[in-house]
Amino acid sequence: MASRKKTILTPLPHQRCMIHFIAGVILLGALTGCARSGGSVQDEYPKLSPTTELPAMSTPAKTSPPLTPTIAPTPEETIPSPSYDSSKTLNDYVIPLTIQHLSKTAxxxxxxxxxxAEGAVFYSLQGDKSDQTQWITxxxxxxxxxxxxxxxxxGALYEAWVGVSDEDGIHHPPSFANGTWDPITIRLPQEDDWxxxxxVIGDSGFGEAVTFQxxxxMASHHPELVIHTGDLVYDVYQDPSPPEAFIRKFYQPMADLLHAAPxxxxxxxxxxxxxxxxxDRPFYYTAFPPLENGYIGDNFGGISDQREWYAFSRGDYQFIFLNSQQFYDGGLREEQNxxxxERLGGxxxxxxxxxxxxxxxxxxxxRDDGIPIRxxxxxxxxxxNVALVLSGHDHNYERxxxxxxxxxxxxGGSNKLYGKQDAxxxxxxxxxxxxxVILEL
Structure with a gap:
């Protein structure tokens, strides 16, 4: 089985806050320390290099709606190693294998x-031989x-993949968009890994070639995690179903990131x-199961089975994710506030x-949409003690x-961009x- 290789980065020295535009990339270094210590942040914008045209996307095969889901972790089995054959596919992905959350050891x-269908998730240390592969059925x-x-x-690197079992007990990869979904890479963080x-990316959901690029x-910078500032998929009606729209406009364009980071x-x-x-609900809630206090589960914030708002910590940093739509068309504004x-009062x-x-x-x-939030x-x-607020919605970059x-x-995760209005x-x-954006904290 082919594996995706990932380079472990050498930590970069923190010298001063800076943002660089390099061929369409914003690099933001050590911003948090400078935001509190009075340091400066500099934005430099050289001329962008022309981009190479990407090959046309394949059209995903139509998927029929599966049965009502019940999320249930499965215990590890201690049985003889199942056989795996990648020469053919079995079943289809509605949502491909992705990392939802990482802790130090899980x-x-x-x-x-x-x-x-019956099957197994296989995983192994990257580079391990097949007889060292483990699995969860x-x-x-x-x-x-x-x-x-x-x-x-x-701190270790693993790879993981899914096998669906046939009538003979041989496991095969599910198909994805007329092809297959490669094994994903899992890198576990360490407390001293600085x-x-x-x-960071946002408003990327048109399925454009620039989003693939x-x-x-971004994947070449090997981020430990990726933050998406919203509007993952636009114009869902253009596709036969929401799952197919997400495949074409999110899972395919973001594949390089999804294979390597949550x-x-x-x-x-x-x-x-x-x-x-x-x-009976926005597909977003199906694509991203609830996450509460750093734990994935089936109930969060008193709202069963929906990821409305959530938080997790990494070292001395707490990441807080909010649903700003509650100010405009939701009924949970006071609960979220x-x-x-409570989260900020820690x-x-x-x-x-x-x-x-x-x-x-x-x-x-x-400009005026954020008045209720202000x-x-x-x-x-x-x-x-908030150092940084990240948002999207306006299709541009601004600090x-x-x-x-x-x-x-x-x-600016697409080519649909907005110019400056009133500064x-x-x-x-x-x-x-x-x-x-690349953040280094």
Whole structure:
């Protein structure tokens, strides 16, 4: 079986805060320390290199809606090693195997098949021989599988793949978009593994060639995790079903990242449109199972089986993800506000990074959309130890500085870009360019 190779990075020295544009990439180094210590952030924007045209995307095979999912982790079996044959496929992915969350010694893996089937998730240290491969079986009671792989080595590199069992007990990969989904790479973090390298992208959901290019380039920086600032998929009605729209406009363009790191998204305004509904709710909630206090589960924030808002910690940093649509068309605004206040009221030694789709401050097209957020959330953010706020929604890049907090608008994950409208006085840098951000903390 072919494996994806991943280079372990050598930590870079933290010298000063800076943002560089390099061929459409924003590199943001050591921003958090500078945001609190009065250092400067510099944006440099050289001329972008022309991009190479990518091959046309294959059209995903039509998938029929599977049965109602029940998420249930499966215990590891101690049985003879099952056979695996990659020469043919069996069953189809509705959602391919992805990493939902990582801790020091465990990985939460997730996938949905077109129809319930028996099989196994295989995993091994990268480069191990086949007789050292381990596996966790799943049964045919559901098509939806959330599997925790535990007792892994901190800092180690693993690869994992799915096999669906045929009538002879031989396992085969599910098909994905008229092909297959390669084994994914799992890198476990370590407490002393610094700096933390994070990718950020937003408003990428058109399925354009530039999004493939951005994801490929971001993956070459080997981020430990990726933050998506919302609007993962646009115009779902253009495809036969929401799963097929997500395959064409999210899973295929983001494949290089999804094979190597967990993507942590927030709910954007396009995530809740009527054409996104599948199994009686927006497909976003099917694609991303609930995550509570760093643990994937089936109940979060009192909202059964939906990832509305969530948080997790990495070292001295707490990452808080919010659903800004609750200000406009949701009924859980007060519950979310109370939860945010509780999360921000924790240890003063924890540095917070807050993520939501609608920016509170922007010089772009959606300047006034963030007024409710400025009124409700910005006072809480300013009273807490928040160093950085990440948003999307406006299809551009902008950095703003206000009251010791850096606000980044990163909504340039496609070629659909918005120019500057009325510049805010807090704005330090603005450009309407396709881009992603690399954070080093």
């Amino acid at each position: 990985a939460d893996l997730y996938f949905i098949l077109e129809s319930p 799943f049964n045919a009671t559901t098509d939806t599988h959330l599997i925790k792989v535990s007792d892994l080595e901190p 700096p933390i390298r994070i990718g 951005l994801a490929e380039e 993507i942590y998204p927030v709910f954007g305004n396009h995530e809740g449109y009527g054409d996104t509904y599948w199994r 109370a939860w945010l206040q 240890s003063t030694s924890t540095t917070n990074i807050v993520v939501f789709h609608i920016p509170p401050f922007t010089s772009g097209y959606h 009124q409700a959330w910005v006072p809480l953010i300013e009273d807490a 703003l500085e206000l009251n010791g907090i850096t606000y980044i608008v990163s909504g 805010r006085e807090e704005s330090e840098f603005f450009t309407a360019q396709s881009h992603f």
